[in-house]
Amino acid sequence: MAGHSKYKNIxxxxxxxxxxxxxxxxxxxxxxxxxAKLGMPDIAxxxxxxxxxxNAKAESLxxxxxxxxxxxxxxxxxxxxxxxxxxxxxxxxxxxxxxALTDNRNRANSNIRSCFTKNGGALGEMNSVAFMWNxxxxxxxxxxxxxEDAVMEAxxxxxxxDVESDLVKPDIYEDAPxxxxxxxxxxxxxxxxxxxxxxxxxxxxxxxxxxxSDVPVTGEAVGTLMKLFDALDAEDDVxxxxxxxxxxxxxxxxxxxx
Numbered sequence: 001m002a003g004h005s006k007y008k009n010i011x012x013x014x015x016x017x018x019x020x021x022x023x024x025x026x027x028x029x030x031x032x033x034x035x036a037k038l039g040m041p042d043i044a045x046x047x048x049x050x051x052x053x054x055n056a057k058a059e060s061l062x063x064x065x066x067x068x069x070x071x072x073x074x075x076x077x078x079x080x081x082x083x084x085x086x087x088x089x090x091x092x093x094x095x096x097x098x099x100a101l102t103d104n105r106n107r108a109n110s111n112i113r114s115c116f117t118k119n120g121g122a123l124g125e126m127n128s129v130a131f132m133w134n135x136x137x138x139x140x141x142x143x144x145x146x147x148e149d150a151v152m153e154a155x156x157x158x159x160x161x162d163v164e165s166d167l168v169k170p171d172i173y174e175d176a177p178x179x180x181x182x183x184x185x186x187x188x189x190x191x192x193x194x195x196x197x198x199x200x201x202x203x204x205x206x207x208x209x210x211x212x213s214d215v216p217v218t219g220e221a222v223g224t225l226m227k228l229f230d231a232l233d234a235e236d237d238v239x240x241x242x243x244x245x246x247x248x249x250x251x252x253x254x255x256x257x258x
Contacts, residue, residue, distance in 0.1 A: 028056040036073035087129035091120040091224040092217035095129040102237040119228035137188025143178030158194035211244035223255035
């Protein structure tokens with residue numbers, strides 16, 4: 001187990017939280033609706049729905065919005081949604097995996113390809129990037145959940161695989177996760193439930209793509225890469241974006257405003 005790793009999620013750069021808040025709420029609502037439609041609109045009987053609702057509550061999505069999202073699926077008032085994965089390269093050779101949820105695959109294909117080509121990247125074939133990543137469980141706790149040692153002990157007891165903690169980055173980051181706990185794909189729910197008994201409710205729990213190695217990016221390529229992420233984040237069909245950049249703090253601060 002590793003106890004510390006540099007937090008580098010550029011989507012949480014200082015000054016960005018307000019800009020992505022409305023998109024986050026829309027994504028959380030869509031996650032709930034799709035989970036309820038694919039399973040059943042009963043949290044107790046639908047693990048995917050329970051996970052989506054818990055993540056929404058952790059981000060303070062209002063209860064009435066959560067219920068409307070469930071009711072939308074239960075009433076059949078929702079378009080047929082398709083889950084699609086895209087893979088490509090960004091500036092500096094950064095690997096990028098994009099998960100989309102769309103009712104129009106042609107539109108999503110065109111828009112996401114355009115995001116890459118207009119911002120120094122290139123969309124690739126399926127598995128052109130993913131073979132260098134692992135699908136794993138990710139549980140995020142805010143810094144207030146405990147010290148690095150306390151969270152490490154809880155994670156070991158719960159059966160987690162790894163822990164990364166980064167508790168103080170006020171000059172560059174806001175809303176940093178604090179503690180990121182990693183599990184195997186199969187153990188996510190079991191570890192999450194065990195941690196909740198020790199640390200309380202997590203900020204988020206999800207199955208994610210984790211890169212096996214990072215790609216160093218410096219200079220102007222950092223600014224172009226951020227523009228690519230902004231473009232992808234602005235697409236309504238895009239649910240999640242995973243990348244393996246390793247950016248020095250000084251470059252992240254320099255190019256935070258492009």
